[in-house]
Amino acid sequence: MxxxxxxxxxxxxxxxxxxVRIALAEKGIEYEFKEEDLVNNRSPFLSKMNPVHKxxxxxxxxxxxxxxxxxxxxxxxxxxxxxxPLLPSDPYQRAQARFWGDFIDKKVYDHGAKIxxxxxxxxxxxxxxxxxxxxxxxxxxxxxxxxxGESFGYLDIALVPFYSWLYTYETFGxxxxxxxxxxxxxxxxxxxxxxxxxxxxxxPLKVHDLVLLLKKKHGLE
Amino acid sequence: MAEEVKxxxxxxxxxxxxxxxxLKLKGIEFETVLEDLASKSPLLLQSNPVHKxxxxxxxxxxxxxxxxxxLEYIEETWKEKPLLPExxxxxxxxxxxxxxxxxxxxxxVWTVFISQGxxxxxxxxxxxxxxxxxxxxxxxxxxxGGEKIGLLDLAIGWMADMVSxxxxxxxxxxxxxxxxxxxxxxxxxxxDVPEIKESGAPREKLISKFQAIRDAxxxxx
Numbered sequence: 011m012x013x014x015x016x017x018x019x020x021x022x023x024x025x026x027x028x029x030v031r032i033a034l035a036e037k038g039i040e041y042e043f044k045e046e047d048l049v050n051n052r053s054p055f056l057s058k059m060n061p062v063h064k065x066x067x068x069x070x071x072x073x074x075x076x077x078x079x080x081x082x083x084x085x086x087x088x089x090x091x092x093x094x095p096l097l098p099s100d101p102y103q104r105a106q107a108r109f110w111g112d113f114i115d116k117k118v119y120d121h122g123a124k125i126x127x128x129x130x131x132x133x134x135x136x137x138x139x140x141x142x143x144x145x146x147x148x149x150x151x152x153x154x155x156x157x158x159g160e161s162f163g164y165l166d167i168a169l170v171p172f173y174s175w176l177y178t179y180e181t182f183g184x185x186x187x188x189x190x191x192x193x194x195x196x197x198x199x200x201x202x203x204x205x206x207x208x209x210x211x212x213x214p215l216k217v218h219d220l221v222l223l224l225k226k227k228h229g230l231e
Numbered sequence: 232m233a234e235e236v237k238x239x240x241x242x243x244x245x246x247x248x249x250x251x252x253x254l255k256l257k258g259i260e261f262e263t264v265l266e267d268l269a270s271k272s273p274l275l276l277q278s279n280p281v282h283k284x285x286x287x288x289x290x291x292x293x294x295x296x297x298x299x300x301x302l303e304y305i306e307e308t309w310k311e312k313p314l315l316p317e318x319x320x321x322x323x324x325x326x327x328x329x330x331x332x333x334x335x336x337x338x339x340v341w342t343v344f345i346s347q348g349x350x351x352x353x354x355x356x357x358x359x360x361x362x363x364x365x366x367x368x369x370x371x372x373x374x375x376g377g378e379k380i381g382l383l384d385l386a387i388g389w390m391a392d393m394v395s396x397x398x399x400x401x402x403x404x405x406x407x408x409x410x411x412x413x414x415x416x417x418x419x420x421x422x423d424v425p426e427i428k429e430s431g432a433p434r435e436k437l438i439s440k441f442q443a444i445r446d447a448x449x450x451x452x
Binding site for chain 1: 281290295296297299300303304307308319320322323326327330335364
């Protein structure tokens with residue numbers, strides 16, 4: 011079979027990029043990691059590969075770009091079908107996984123970002139919002155080892171990268187996710203035992219340093 | 232075995248309408264449960280406790296929420312008359328543009344119609360840009376799905392009646408035929424598809440509704 015060329019346009023700290031890294035690692039796919047310097051300058055290449063949003067991650071397969079992290083994860087699952095299925099096979103289970111993936115994108119990310127970008131009442135509201143979301147997700151996990159059940163899958167991939175950012179949220183928001191959602195932290199540790207996850211996630215301390223830099227840069231101190 | 236398919240919706244929700252279209256195109260019998268969002272039913276609250284929104288598809292007692300998730304569920308459960316292409320790249324492309332329609336295109340068009348004066352002029356810029364992206368997707372195609380109507384047509388289908396209603400309410404022609412020839416042509420043939428034609432909300436009722444919304448926004452300035 012001819013070699014297929016896979017490039018991932020990404021930024022080391024992006025939880026969305028981490029999702030795609032994990033999916034590629036789960037499937038054992040070799041790829042070239044191309045780092046975008048989002049702190050300073052977006053490259054012309056990124057604008058060409060994602061003209062609509064100009065955002066990472068972009069998965070480029072044989073020259074063709076796939077944008078939006080969860081769309082890329084589904085694409086990977088469909089192209090490399092033979093190994094490590096990421097989505098469940100039952101349509102109802104798939105719908106649940108997609109629903110919660112969409113929930114994470116709409117709610118978890120926004121609340122988290124506001125925790126480090128804002129202060130006072132707005133920050134407090136975002137913190138409450140984030141904890142509420144994490145509790146709902148914890149409820150969805152229940153007593154399963156993974157969101158996907160016995161096997162690690164799509165929804166685990168959608169959420170676990172936020173672990174890289176939890177230390178930052180907790181530090182700025184002054185709270186502990188483990189205290190609020192112990193089962194979720196148990197699940198995180200289980201995921202981190204997998205090489206595909208531990209090798210794909212950014213170091214939480216480095217993420218915190220990045221946020222300090224960004225706050226300074228944008229006058230958010 | 233009898234299939235029980237219920238669709239919880241409101242009379243005017245464009246998100247719910249896309250589900251009506253999908254069910255009709257696939258020839259699936261279903262029962263409509265009309266919801267009054269000012270007074271949400273126990274069924275809705277039970278079926279979509281996370282967002283408490285319509286549409287919700289309840290299939291044999293199991294609820295699925297979020298219209299794009301529901302469309303994929305319908306596609307995967309009733310495999311006849313497919314709405315998505317087989318090719319993973321084309322599938323990813325449909326998903327990308329469906330998401331774009333909901334997250335960027337619709338909100339930008341909506342903002343144009345609830346704004347007045349200068350604010351409306353400013354709002355036109357991103358709306359026209361977004362429409363241009365969609366226009367380009369129709370290059371060489373009859374429908375967004377190609378020769379036949381597909382998931383992306385259903386996702387963007389809100390344009391077919393909502394835009395002309397909004398244009399009538401505000402007197403602003405957003406989709407000018409010389410600027411958007413492909414989109415203009417698509418709106419006509421899409422609206423003409425029998426399953427689409429027979430499903431729309433009464434035009435006069437939509438006009439009254441949007442007139443009232445626009446007046447309310449103007450009053451708050």
